[in-house]
Amino acid sequence: MNNLPHHTDGSRLTQFFIKPALVLLLLATTGGLMPAAVSAGELRAGAAKVDISNRNVPVNDPLYVKALVITDGQQTGVIVGVDAVAIGEIGSITNEYLSNVRSQIEKMLNIKPKNIMINASHCHGTVCKDVEQRTIQAIKAAAKNLVPVKVGVGVGHEDRVQENRRLFLKNGKEADVRHAYALPPDEAVAKIGPIDPEIGILKLEKENGETLAVVYNFAMHPIQGAPSKGSTADVSGFASQVIEDNLSDGAIAVFVQGCGGDINPVQYKDVNNPRDAETLGNLLGLSTLKAIKNIKCTDAGSLKVMNETLTLPRSNNATRIAALEKEQEQLVKALQGTSLNLKTFLPLIVKYKLYEKYPSYYSHRYLLDEKLGRDDLKKLDEENRANMERYINNVYKMEQMTRNNANLRLLNKHQTRNQAAGKTLDVEVFGIKVGDFRMITFPAELTVNIGLNIKKKSPFENTFVAGYTNGYNYYAPTAEQLKNVGGAQEDSDCMLAPEWQAIFESKAQEMIKALK
Numbered sequence: 001m002n003n004l005p006h007h008t009d010g011s012r013l014t015q016f017f018i019k020p021a022l023v024l025l026l027l028a029t030t031g032g033l034m035p036a037a038v039s040a041g042e043l044r045a046g047a048a049k050v051d052i053s054n055r056n057v058p059v060n061d062p063l064y065v066k067a068l069v070i071t072d073g074q075q076t077g078v079i080v081g082v083d084a085v086a087i088g089e090i091g092s093i094t095n096e097y098l099s100n101v102r103s104q105i106e107k108m109l110n111i112k113p114k115n116i117m118i119n120a121s122h123c124h125g126t127v128c129k130d131v132e133q134r135t136i137q138a139i140k141a142a143a144k145n146l147v148p149v150k151v152g153v154g155v156g157h158e159d160r161v162q163e164n165r166r167l168f169l170k171n172g173k174e175a176d177v178r179h180a181y182a183l184p185p186d187e188a189v190a191k192i193g194p195i196d197p198e199i200g201i202l203k204l205e206k207e208n209g210e211t212l213a214v215v216y217n218f219a220m221h222p223i224q225g226a227p228s229k230g231s232t233a234d235v236s237g238f239a240s241q242v243i244e245d246n247l248s249d250g251a252i253a254v255f256v257q258g259c260g261g262d263i264n265p266v267q268y269k270d271v272n273n274p275r276d277a278e279t280l281g282n283l284l285g286l287s288t289l290k291a292i293k294n295i296k297c298t299d300a301g302s303l304k305v306m307n308e309t310l311t312l313p314r315s316n317n318a319t320r321i322a323a324l325e326k327e328q329e330q331l332v333k334a335l336q337g338t339s340l341n342l343k344t345f346l347p348l349i350v351k352y353k354l355y356e357k358y359p360s361y362y363s364h365r366y367l368l369d370e371k372l373g374r375d376d377l378k379k380l381d382e383e384n385r386a387n388m389e390r391y392i393n394n395v396y397k398m399e400q401m402t403r404n405n406a407n408l409r410l411l412n413k414h415q416t417r418n419q420a421a422g423k424t425l426d427v428e429v430f431g432i433k434v435g436d437f438r439m440i441t442f443p444a445e446l447t448v449n450i451g452l453n454i455k456k457k458s459p460f461e462n463t464f465v466a467g468y469t470n471g472y473n474y475y476a477p478t479a480e481q482l483k484n485v486g487g488a489q490e491d492s493d494c495m496l497a498p499e500w501q502a503i504f505e506s507k508a509q510e511m512i513k514a515l516k
Helices: 010-030 097-109 131-144 234-245 277-292 318-334 342-354 363-371 376-421 448-457 500-514
Strands: 043-051 064-071 076-082 116-120 147-157 162-164 166-169 174-176 189-192 198-206 211-218 252-257 263-265 303-313 424-434 437-441 463-466
Touching (some): 043 131, 043 211, 043 252, 064 252, 076 131, 076 252, 097 116, 097 131, 116 252, 147 211, 147 277, 198 277, 198 437, 211 277, 211 463, 234 252, 234 277, 252 463, 303 500, 318 376, 342 376, 363 376, 424 500, 448 463, 448 500
Parallel strands (some): 211 252
Antiparallel strands (some): 043 147, 064 076, 147 198, 162 263, 166 189, 198 211, 303 424, 424 437
């Protein structure tokens, strides 16, 4: 005999079956993790992080994937920060990662795929093989613990940790600061480009005043490394740790990489001290904390998420490749013979720089020769100086050839790919507004002037820009920088034609205005 109630009233019996059915339906569509309802005008948010370090290699400090889920009951936005070099294409994260994460989250949590933004910090640490599953785990954990939040936005300032790596040369060309090749001589450098010291901050606070999470946006390559040479989350990883250690228990700091395509850590080429990201990370973290403490969170907050596909022109660098190859031939022909090699050049240059007047022997021998009407040592010095000058000029030419070779490889790689792919490239532009915080993203290594331009033209004060988001399409330099194609990594490791900048910046302003 069953235990169903004996009612002739069909409504009571219907309720008995329908209520459980509604619960099951809710669980099926949300994965049992999203709230059933959110009050009008209320924002709810949850945050979580999961370790994604690859423990099969030496690890200096842990890498994380961090997820922030925000909902107003009508739509849900997800901001994910990953301590990795890129979202696909290069590094350990596959090209299928983004679509796989999005599709699984849609099935589990009913969050639209295009409402999910995933930003790579661009650190060069090594992530685990199951980073995809751990990213899903982080998003699910964040969505499971949604709480009402207040929202605040602000900006910090940090100008001690980064430098623009593009060098403007006196001959009108540009070079950049890389470990892949030697720099031009100091006397050839005229000036450098700008940095963006602004730290864009979104703060989410629980009803009890505790900080749930902060999102902070800053532009710089986190590629300083650690003295141990182990895998590291680098500058942004150390900064996030400082922030989390000094906020409420369990607070999570999500770093979102900005327009850092041509921004290096300061003193990137230093050979006199170990490369140590922790010092720079501490500075960035403390500057961010200083700004966070001045941000007041309010109940007034709204959420809006946008996602558009933008079609951009691909580059055709055949002419520049041919010119650069010709330049290489000319440099080879310009090399001069000299009797010196490294073994003989080094002691000569030391003594000729230290003792310019009497380099080959003591002064009295020169004075004796002069008294006797001889000039043997002076002629030796002339010969040695001429040989040293030729040797140094050869070194400079070979350094230029090294830079050209590195950039030619990049140009040829993208030229081959672009010729096979067609004339255009589709990219995803993501926009999000949380309270007065607005952010536009792009799936490439935007150079700093792009971010500065967009922020300057925005009608809203707190507008921020992120590259390295929802995919990876190599570097995205300005149209002006692309006049220098082949001279620096940014303009060589690029798939885009110069016209891309105006198209993107126009779309960015259109989306920003829609995020009102």
